[in-house]
Amino acid sequence: MRAVVVGGGVAGLVAARRLAIEGSAVVLLEASDRLGGRVAATRVGGVTVDAGAESFAVRGGAVRALIDELGLGGAVQEPSGSAWVALPDRTVPLPVGGLLGIPSSPLATDVVRVLDARGALRAYADRVRPVLKRGRYDRLGPLVRERMGARVLDRLVASVVVNVYGADPDEVPVDAIAPGLNGAITTAGSLSGAVLQLRAAAPPGAAAQGLAGGVHRLVEALEADLRGRGVEVRTGTPVLGVHPAPFGGLLTVSTAREDLQADRVVLAAEGAAALDLLSDAAPGLGRMPRPAPAVSRAVLLLVEDRRLDDAPRGTGVLRAPITTGVRASAVTHLTAKWPELGARAGRGRHLLRLSYRGGDAVPDATVVADATALLGLDGLHLAAREDVVWTDTAPALAPETIAVRRALAGAALPDGLAVAGSWVAGTGLASVVAAAERAARPGAS
Numbered sequence: 029m030r031a032v033v034v035g036g037g038v039a040g041l042v043a044a045r046r047l048a049i050e051g052s053a054v055v056l057l058e059a060s061d062r063l064g065g066r067v068a069a070t071r072v073g074g075v076t077v078d079a080g081a082e083s084f085a086v087r088g089g090a091v092r093a094l095i096d097e098l099g100l101g102g103a104v105q106e107p108s109g110s111a112w113v114a115l116p117d118r119t120v121p122l123p124v125g126g127l128l129g130i131p132s133s134p135l136a137t138d139v140v141r142v143l144d145a146r147g148a149l150r151a152y153a154d155r156v157r158p159v160l161k162r163g164r165y166d167r168l169g170p171l172v173r174e175r176m177g178a179r180v181l182d183r184l185v186a187s188v189v190v191n192v193y194g195a196d197p198d199e200v201p202v203d204a205i206a207p208g209l210n211g212a213i214t215t216a217g218s219l220s221g222a223v224l225q226l227r228a229a230a231p232p233g234a235a236a237q238g239l240a241g242g243v244h245r246l247v248e249a250l251e252a253d254l255r256g257r258g259v260e261v262r263t264g265t266p267v268l269g270v271h272p273a274p275f276g277g278l279l280t281v282s283t284a285r286e287d288l289q290a291d292r293v294v295l296a297a298e299g300a301a302a303l304d305l306l307s308d309a310a311p312g313l314g315r316m317p318r319p320a321p322a323v324s325r326a327v328l329l330l331v332e333d334r335r336l337d338d339a340p341r342g343t344g345v346l347r348a349p350i351t352t353g354v355r356a357s358a359v360t361h362l363t364a365k366w367p368e369l370g371a372r373a374g375r376g377r378h379l380l381r382l383s384y385r386g387g388d389a390v391p392d393a394t395v396v397a398d399a400t401a402l403l404g405l406d407g408l409h410l411a412a413r414e415d416v417v418w419t420d421t422a423p424a425l426a427p428e429t430i431a432v433r434r435a436l437a438g439a440a441l442p443d444g445l446a447v448a449g450s451w452v453a454g455t456g457l458a459s460v461v462a463a464a465e466r467a468a469r470p471g472a473s
Contacts, residue, residue: 032057032281032288034267034305035296037065038457039448039464041250042094043294046468048257052292056259057283059266064247065298066418067457073330073412075373077362078243080326080418081457083107083236090462095239098249103240107365109342113142113187114402116351121342122184125227128206129184130172132223147179155218164210169198175219187348191357191383193455194322195425204430204454240368243457270295271308272442279444292444294467299422299451303432306447310439319426323387323419327356327395329380330412335405336378339364344380345402355390356382356398377411387417422451 029052033044036058044056062068066080084091095101111122123131123138131139134151143151154175165171168189172181181197189197193205202209212222239245254261269282273289281288295302300318307314343365346358362379363370373379382398384390392410400408422429433452441447446467450456453463 029053029291030289031055031292031294032279032290033294033296034270034281035065035298035302035449036060036063036261036263037296037298037449037460038067038247038250039065039450039453039460039467040294040296041247041254042461042464043296043446043448043468044254044259044261045250045257046465047292047294048254048259050468050470054254054257054259055288055290056254056261057265057267057281058261058263059297059301061263063251063261063263064244067244067247068416069242069244070328070414070416072328072379072414073377075330075369075377075379076242077328077369077379079328079414079416081243082360082362082366083238083243085236085456085458086231087235087458088462089231090465091457092237094461095246098246098253100239100245100249103245105238105240105366105368107236107238107343108367109339109364111343112341112345113183114345114347114351114354115142115183116348119341119345119402119404122187122346125223126184127209127223127226128168129180129186129188130176130219130223131180131184132220132227134176134180134220142183143179147177147183150177151180151220153177154220157218159213159217165202165213167198168200168202168205169196171202171219172197182350183348186350187346190349191346193425194324194385194420194423199427200425201430204425238366242369246457267297267301267305269308270305270445277443279442290444292446292468294446294448294464296448296464296467298449299420299429301421302447302449302451303422306436309441309445310436313432313435313439316432316435317428318432319422319428321419321421322423322426323385323417325384325387325390326416326418327382327384327390328414328416329382329395329399329410330373331378331380331399332376332409332411333378333405334376336361336364336403337376340405341403347402354398354401355394356384356402358383359399359402361403387419390415420450424450424453424455 031047031052070079344360360381448464448467453459
């Protein structure tokens, strides 16, 4: 059996590996000149650091299982410390024990510190308000606003959902960003009780983990594994079309150089490219509205300042959307979050990542001003800088992407064709890896 995987991001690499394990002769086609997608490395001041994803959620266990199979289990590490949130009037630690910023204990001291007493009491009113017994809550923002008040939404939930997921909580379906929350609200009788219930069901330990040396090592290990299994990996090979072959029940994958015939095709290209390639197999999808691309800029800094040795603001700061005067949406103190990275950087040398919406260039003066404002330190010395611009052509939580995903779920694809990638699976490596494994299993389509 011959299989073709279109796309060499993590989804494509995982799918190709699974197909090879199942016995297929696999060809992987990647349009760009490198593998890994948004899992990549860069060097800042001589230190290698993740340029994209630098952690993975432990939920489901799919990523950890893959890491163990690839021989990287000994490199797994847990983050140190916790994040803060920059509010219009103060910067304080994010409350622990929440879900997407929704507090499980509205009267806890760390929650009151963010909301003030009146806001915390309004959030606590969720415990005595009736919940839906029939039907489901649709959008996250209205749910939080109704149950706990606007202050929880503006100061906590928006800080997480906007900055971490790149989505507007007023537009995000509850079931898309927090599967299981609707059911937990019904059984627990409140939103905060639902958060407690879901957290109690989660595995013990940190919700996210990383790899010593960087999560980009996962891509290197996957590539080596594929080559060891005889997978033919071709970079710099854009795919022009995917359609059923005129005979034999096969699928045709067209490139500029040749047409490949395959029994199985896993389409793991990025969103817009995948939708273009689905035009033959599912024509209706091509006529649906497309989401606006989400462009972001990661500014990685090497800063020489001993005041950061004590991580004065934990692993970094999320800026609440209601907070003005700072252009960056967040700063991550990478060497505080990952002590192994701190050891590689050296004493008194710290790596920071500032996140910006859009791809416009950001002057050094603005970057330094944002870092000092968010970290509460004046006069930071910038020793090195590296920028990486990312474009997501079909953000997983955009309303248009969700609509296309639902239509795809109901579409009758040709036998042997399956789709993978973050735009169909959801954001984060945990979702992407698990979905890619499923897409490559026999009978997936």
